[in-house]
Amino acid sequence: MYYRGSAAAVIVYDITKQDSFHTLKKWVKELKEHGPENIVMAIAGNKCDLSDIRHIVSHCIREVPLKDAKEYAESIGAIVVETSAKNAINIEELFQGITLCISVYIQLSFQLSPSTCLDRSICQSVYYLYPPTFPSASSNPISVSSDAFLLLLFQFLLILRVLLPQLKIELETADTYALGAMLRRQTCPGEKMQ
Numbered sequence: 001m002y003y004r005g006s007a008a009a010v011i012v013y014d015i016t017k018q019d020s021f022h023t024l025k026k027w028v029k030e031l032k033e034h035g036p037e038n039i040v041m042a043i044a045g046n047k048c049d050l051s052d053i054r055h056i057v058s059h060c061i062r063e064v065p066l067k068d069a070k071e072y073a074e075s076i077g078a079i080v081v082e083t084s085a086k087n088a089i090n091i092e093e094l095f096q097g098i099t100l101c102i103s104v105y106i107q108l109s110f111q112l113s114p115s116t117c118l119d120r121s122i123c124q125s126v127y128y129l130y131p132p133t134f135p136s137a138s139s140n141p142i143s144v145s146s147d148a149f150l151l152l153l154f155q156f157l158l159i160l161r162v163l164l165p166q167l168k169i170e171l172e173t174a175d176t177y178a179l180g181a182m183l184r185r186q187t188c189p190g191e192k193m194q
């Protein structure tokens with residue numbers, strides 16, 4: 001289990017191969033069963049440069065619709081973004097999102113009480129590795145006010161989750177949405193975000 005003690009996992013599939021999306025689901029299952037309880041999961045649909053219309057004629061067509069990935073990500077409470085390792089699309093945004101998510105978890109756990117953090121060894125090491133930073137207007141296409149609102153909403157929902165454990169399941173989707181909204185606004189060639 002080389003993901004033991006991990007704060008976040010990036011699970012990558014190839015948007016031009018449906019098989020890779022099935023494999024991704026197996027990895028998510030594995031992580032949920034054996035990974036740290038509060039691990040941040042991020043799904044990256046790689047090779048989004050190939051969804052460009054010019055590639056459709058050369059048979060490199062998209063097999064996994066972004067809608068499917070988004071629905072699946074929401075069902076498991078993960079961040080989702082389409083990337084291109086080749087053209088460096090959304091790579092920074094992906095890691096900004098993960099950093100933001102981890103930072104908020106850690107800030108919150110320190111604010112409330114040490115016992116509210118499910119895995120303190122993760123939180124402490126990540127806290128020093130990733131000092132809390134949030135996307136600025138210059139590095140993110142979303143406005144500052146929108147960022148601030150989403151961040152506040154995310155923190156509010158997280159507090160509710162901690163204080164009201166019985167609402168955990170319902171709120172998991174909601175707080176992931178607040179965070180994910182920032183990432184979901186990123187667009188990739190060939191498919192419009194909804």
Ligand SMILES: Nc1nc2c(ncn2[C@@H]2O[C@H](COP(=O)(O)OP(=O)(O)OP(=O)(O)O)[C@@H](O)[C@H]2O)c(=O)[nH]1
Nearest residue numbers: 014017020046047048049050083084085086087088
């Ligand atoms: N167009 C495109 N090609 C990519 C991208 N990322 C990786 N590749 C190419 O995909 C091929 C496989 O890359 P690897 O890093 O070996 O990935 P892999 O998962 O081991 O292999 P595959 O299952 O074949 O994708 C290489 O030819 C890469 O250049 C991307 O974002 N866009």
